[in-house]
Amino acid sequence: MAGSKFAYVKNFELPDPLLPGTFMVLRVDGHAFHRLSEEHNFTKPNDERALQLMDHAARDVMNEFKDIVLAFGESDEFSFLFRKSTTLYNRRQAKILTTVTSIFTSSYVYNWPKYLPNTPLKYPPSFDGRIVLYPSAKDVRNYFSWRQADTHINNLYNTVFWALVLQGGETTTQAHATLRGTVSSTKHEMMFSRFGINYTDISPRYRKGSILVRMEIPPEPEADVEPASGKISEVIESGADPTSKPKTAKKNVKIRTFIELLHCDLIGDEFWEARPHLLSE
Template sequence: MFSHLCGKNSLLSSIPNFTKRFICKSRPMANSRFDYVRNFEQNDSILPNCWIVVRIDGKAFHKFTQKHDFNKPNDDNGLNLMSYAAVQVLKEFNEIVLAFGQSDEYSFIFHKTADVYSRRASKIVTCVNSLFTSSYVFHWGKFFEEKQLLYPPSFDARIVLYPSDENLRDYLSWRQADTHINNLYNTVFWKLVLEGGRTNTEAQKDLSGTYSSDKNEILFSRFGINYNNLPQMYRKGTILLRKNVEVPKLNGYQTQLIVPFFTDLIQDKFWIEHPEILTKDKSQNYELDDEQLNHPIMQKQFDIVHKRKNNNK
């Protein structure tokens, strides 16, 4: 084989000598006396037929959001950047059937039949986390056009297995319930601080021992805010699903894109409307509502499709 490539009348006879020397000296690596060190590597393949959840969480994001002057309690650009970074992960890993995000965290759900990286836990969690983090940094300027990234953010990540569909639904219900609890508290807290004249310590003391009904009453009686009228993205988080959608201004052209949903996933209705999550069937055709159609996540995906179509002309 190598004589055929490197001989006098070989396929490589016309290329520069320094390149030819490099190629022709290449040989399959022989075993060496150092190969034994591979025996120290652990086999971390995870159990089959279990849902794989990779959850990413911002490290020291309280400091990060302060340094970058995020709006309190919710910064739309910050939330949308998180979701756009998550979109990049879904585009890379087609065995992810759903992602759920809130605040500075995102959960990625691999179908229980997924065989990504032969189900090696360390490979899965590191590749998902590194792609998410690099995408967050790479796309920062798309969402914060006039705000410089002062230092690189970091995210921790963990991988958890759930053996049944019920376990998976309970996990996602837990994360969505946590979204509501945290957002209600933060909404009242920052209203007390920013508009109510309370210090951080005083606001914490005011809210200590209060129930959801108490917090709702403070918002309504003191600030005229009905919590249920706040954007669902704040109250319920962001769900990302693959759907076949029509791209505007392309004469009915349809393609698969990552669509954000802001809805209740705790009740059965969500799972009945999106059966492909559990069954891993092909993506459904879906008609975007006005909120989705105008959402920055969709607009940026539309732009990519338009550019690709124009380049193919």
């Protein structure tokens, strides 16, 4: 396209490359989702349908960007881990951030009727996003451990809080006052003694969050097929030494992957040791 006298304005666009050789984590977070859950009568303390919708949107993002190897979601947020070697959009921060956030948001809105068919959207939900770079695999593990620990802390509080409101007859203000200053053991005892709730019996989806992992499908072994004559003919290039071994053409094997949904512990070593490719260089 030919330039014009106005093209100089492009010089004001500054480059925003992300530091190479670092792990990239992009987190999308619901904007004002407290209001959204109230306006659309989400089940308290957890709405299975809404969480499944979040998982769907995250899966759509991972299907679009193959360099995302891991995603973790809780409540109204999802964190995506890119391969350390990713060169997506030349690692341009604004391009990556806006595209991922917009795909997640559009998927969430588009698939809303599938998960909440009897709850029409009253207004468009929105998400914000941020990218954080981490220098080491240890930092990445600690980041996801932080998010899963946050999931447990929030869910424990919300579970006993809504038990006090919905079963105990307290107002939200009274429930907050009842729980002020309590430790985890006190919350567990309160749930069990007053409401018969054993926290360990609650779905791991709520206690552990959602983990989406990109797993590789091992390639199928190629069958050895011999010609009908039983002889193998070799094509020798012109000018080649007939006594030398023929060159074997290398095939570019395209690795296929699938996305697995888990609700398990990722703070311990077992999860990461079973999936070393997630943090490979």
